[in-house]
Amino acid sequence: MGGDVGLKVTVPASIQFLQDHPDARLILVGDQTALEAELALHGSVARDRLRLHHASQVVGMDESPQLAMKNKKDSSMRVAINLVKEGEAQAAVSAGNTGALMATARFVLKTIPGIDRPAIAKLLPTSKGTSCMLDLGANVDCTPAQLLQFGIMGSELVSSLSGKANPTVGLLNIGSEDIKGNETVKQAAELLKDAALNFYGNVEGNDIYRGTVDVVVCDGFTGNVALKTSEGLAHMIASFLREEFTRSWWTRLCALAAMPVLNHFKKRVDARRYNGASLLGLRGIVVKSHGGTDALGFRYALEQACEEAGSSVIAHIAERVAEQLQHIKQSEAAAN
Amino acid sequence: MGGDVGLKVTVPASIQFLQDHPDARLILVGDQTALEAELALHGSVARDRLRLHHASQVVGMDESPQLAMKNKKDSSMRVAINLVKEGEAQAAVSAGNTGALMATARFVLKTIPGIDRPAIAKLLPTSKGTSCMLDLGANVDCTPAQLLQFGIMGSELVSSLSGKANPTVGLLNIGSEDIKGNETVKQAAELLKDAALNFYGNVEGNDIYRGTVDVVVCDGFTGNVALKTSEGLAHMIASFLREEFTRSWWTRLCALAAMPVLNHFKKRVDARRYNGASLLGLRGIVVKSHGGTDALGFRYALEQACEEAGSSVIAHIAERVAEQLQHIKQSEAAAN
Numbered sequence: 001m002g003g004d005v006g007l008k009v010t011v012p013a014s015i016q017f018l019q020d021h022p023d024a025r026l027i028l029v030g031d032q033t034a035l036e037a038e039l040a041l042h043g044s045v046a047r048d049r050l051r052l053h054h055a056s057q058v059v060g061m062d063e064s065p066q067l068a069m070k071n072k073k074d075s076s077m078r079v080a081i082n083l084v085k086e087g088e089a090q091a092a093v094s095a096g097n098t099g100a101l102m103a104t105a106r107f108v109l110k111t112i113p114g115i116d117r118p119a120i121a122k123l124l125p126t127s128k129g130t131s132c133m134l135d136l137g138a139n140v141d142c143t144p145a146q147l148l149q150f151g152i153m154g155s156e157l158v159s160s161l162s163g164k165a166n167p168t169v170g171l172l173n174i175g176s177e178d179i180k181g182n183e184t185v186k187q188a189a190e191l192l193k194d195a196a197l198n199f200y201g202n203v204e205g206n207d208i209y210r211g212t213v214d215v216v217v218c219d220g221f222t223g224n225v226a227l228k229t230s231e232g233l234a235h236m237i238a239s240f241l242r243e244e245f246t247r248s249w250w251t252r253l254c255a256l257a258a259m260p261v262l263n264h265f266k267k268r269v270d271a272r273r274y275n276g277a278s279l280l281g282l283r284g285i286v287v288k289s290h291g292g293t294d295a296l297g298f299r300y301a302l303e304q305a306c307e308e309a310g311s312s313v314i315a316h317i318a319e320r321v322a323e324q325l326q327h328i329k330q331s332e333a334a335a336n
Numbered sequence: 337m338g339g340d341v342g343l344k345v346t347v348p349a350s351i352q353f354l355q356d357h358p359d360a361r362l363i364l365v366g367d368q369t370a371l372e373a374e375l376a377l378h379g380s381v382a383r384d385r386l387r388l389h390h391a392s393q394v395v396g397m398d399e400s401p402q403l404a405m406k407n408k409k410d411s412s413m414r415v416a417i418n419l420v421k422e423g424e425a426q427a428a429v430s431a432g433n434t435g436a437l438m439a440t441a442r443f444v445l446k447t448i449p450g451i452d453r454p455a456i457a458k459l460l461p462t463s464k465g466t467s468c469m470l471d472l473g474a475n476v477d478c479t480p481a482q483l484l485q486f487g488i489m490g491s492e493l494v495s496s497l498s499g500k501a502n503p504t505v506g507l508l509n510i511g512s513e514d515i516k517g518n519e520t521v522k523q524a525a526e527l528l529k530d531a532a533l534n535f536y537g538n539v540e541g542n543d544i545y546r547g548t549v550d551v552v553v554c555d556g557f558t559g560n561v562a563l564k565t566s567e568g569l570a571h572m573i574a575s576f577l578r579e580e581f582t583r584s585w586w587t588r589l590c591a592l593a594a595m596p597v598l599n600h601f602k603k604r605v606d607a608r609r610y611n612g613a614s615l616l617g618l619r620g621i622v623v624k625s626h627g628g629t630d631a632l633g634f635r636y637a638l639e640q641a642c643e644e645a646g647s648s649v650i651a652h653i654a655e656r657v658a659e660q661l662q663h664i665k666q667s668e669a670a671a672n
Contacts, residue, residue, distance in 0.1 A: 125572075126572065127572050127575060137510055140510065140516075140517060140518045141518050172561060174473055174476065174556070174557055174560040174561065174564075180476075181476060181557070182476045182477050182557060204560075204561075204564050205560065205561040205562065205563065205564025205565035205566075205567070205568060206564040206565065206567045206568035206571070207568065208565055208568055208569075209565070209568040209569045209571070209572040210568055210571075210572070218561075220510070221510055221517070221518060221558065222557065222558055222561050224510040224540075224541065225508060225510065225540075225541040225554075225558050225561065225562050226541065226561050226562060226565045227541065228510075228540050228541025228542040229541035229542065229544055229545070229562045229565055229566060230541075230565060230566070230569050231541070231542045232541060232542035232543065232544055232545040232546055233544075233545045233566050233569055233570065234569065234573065235542070235545070235546075236461075236462065236463050236545040236546070237570065237573055237605060239463060240601060240604055240605060241601055244597050244598075244600050244601040244604070245594075245597055247597075247600075251596075251597045254593055254594045254596065254597045255594070255597070257590055257593035257594060258581075258590045258591070258593060258594035258597075260587075260590065261580050261581055261583075261587045261590045261591070261594075262580075264580050264583075265576060265577055265580040268576055268580070269573060269576060
């Protein structure tokens with residue numbers, strides 16, 4: 001039900017997803033009548049692999065997470081996450097209110113032992129492929145220990161999804177030297193160095209899209225600003241390019257000649273292809289789609305959830321965090 | 337002497353700048369022999385408006401600011417800033433070590449009364465024109481009072497340079513709602529609301545390039561990450577575009593057809609045109625050029641210094657900060 005558009009996006013995306021994945025099954029959670037009506041508009045639907053699950057409420061995009069938690073116990077979001085908890089679904093995907101989704105997921109699913117708070121992680125395109133960045137907005141203030149947890153979670157997400165052994169982890173800072181940054185970042189660097197991780201060291205903002213490391217760790221404030229700044233810049237560059245090619249009949253002619261190349265470029269930088277952020281650190285898979293995306297974008301969020309469900313990312317995170325806790329205990333015992 | 341390349345960039349840029357500005361005079365500070373040798377390589381130079389000032393030392397790009405301050409009292413950087421202090425120069429421009437430049441400028445010139453620490457401010461291109469963003473890396477941790485000072489300084493820089501009365505000021509945050517963000521940002525919002533500023537409210541990362549406000553205020557950590565992330569993303573997009581147009585003989589042909597448009601676009605997003613960051617809050621004008629820029633970029637940094645020198649930006653900042661201090665005193669007196 002969620003997102004800026006709702007069923008007109010989520011339903012067509014779901015139908016297409018089922019066509020692409022003959023093994024997958026989907027449960028659409030929301031207003032049954034509205035869902036049936038939307039489904040009826042589409043031709044062939046693999047109804048044997050598509051189940052509807054009624055939920056009588058919807059969390060508004062601007063609703064306070066606290067109020068949503070209290071008053072909307074039968075919201076599509078809550079019911080979907082309940083299905084994950086009960087083992088009926090292997091993952092939940094939502095384009096709804098991020099704060100409410102995070103609060104509900106945390107309340108219903110709980111965090112993995114050793115994880116203080118979940119983080120929002122996303123794969124971003126880089127010059128070398130993709131990198132995972134977290135946290136992108138769930139945690140405004142982070143402790144060094146949390147940043148370490150983000151490093152472990154990001155590392156496990158990358159290795160679970162890409163099969164890459166021992167991904168490199170970088171700590172986002174404002175200079176590559178050890179002395180740079182605030183106290184939290186400096187202490188986090190010490191913890192990351194000490195942990196059983198492939199810690200690269202500090203990275204700077206320009207390293208993100210350069211693909212210097214596989215995992216970029218930062219607090220949710222910085223990460224959210226970096227992500228949204230990127231969205232804004234990409235949008236501005238695209239609109240400048242469009243303006244230049246539509247300036248006159250002559251430039252329009254140029255655009256026509258360059259169309260196949262421009263389309264290929266456009267596809268390559270298409271943000272929809274990177275849609276789908278993981279709420280990492282929970283005892284279940286929850287993926288957040290951008291609220292403003294279309295059916296293609298929402299399909300990529302479903303893909304992300306599907307890939308995670310096919311991996312053992314949660315078990316791996318739990319294992320690595322337990323090892324880390326053990327490691328800290330041993331170090332403390334040795335120090336005493 | 338500074339920057340990744342040194343005189344091969346700064347000298348040609350200076351010569352061109354003098355040609356563009358028949359009223360301007362330049363003092364080149366550095367190794368006199370090296371400067372003379374570089375100048376001799378260039379044809380006509382307006383030597384009546386170009387003076388050399390010898391400085392026997394150079395601060396290295398990776399040198400610690402503390403050591404540079406202590407051991408390099410005759411560095412080109414220090415001597416240039418001394419000239420500003422003594423009133424011999426109206427502004428200093430450097431492509432050198434940012435930390436050393438900031439520390440030296442602060443030590444020699446001192447801050448304007450009421451300004452705790454200087455900030456690095458830069459004009460960025462937006463969909464609507466340009467916006468000023470600060471701090472971009474001078475202050476890792478900022479108090480709410482400092483963020484207010486940044487707002488005043490940015491506002492005065494924009495109105496001094498563009499003539500725009502009462503520029504809008506936005507506070508960079510991770511959500512436009514008042515409740516979002518950390519404690520520092522929340523308190524800063526209260527101070528900014530209370531001040532004699534055209535405070536717009538919170539803005540998000542995507543608002544920067546959208547040009548939502550004239551001035552974007554943030555701490556130096558967030559600002560530096562946002563700026564460098566932008567640099568990295570712009571670089572990646574440009575290289576993707578290049579790759580697409582050089583994929584085959586056919587795409588190269590397309591590029592040829594689209595060349596005039598692509599060149600116009602390239603010029604429009606050329607980072608060199610926005611080179612030159614102001615060290616604001618000092619009792620003198622100091623402009624930092626990107627260390628890796630070329631002669632065109634360095635010319636833009638000289639332009640920035642020239643424009644500031646032609647305005648009364650420092651006097652205006654001093655005036656507004658004094659008013660603000662008075663305002664706070666009155667509010668406190670009224671409260672007692």
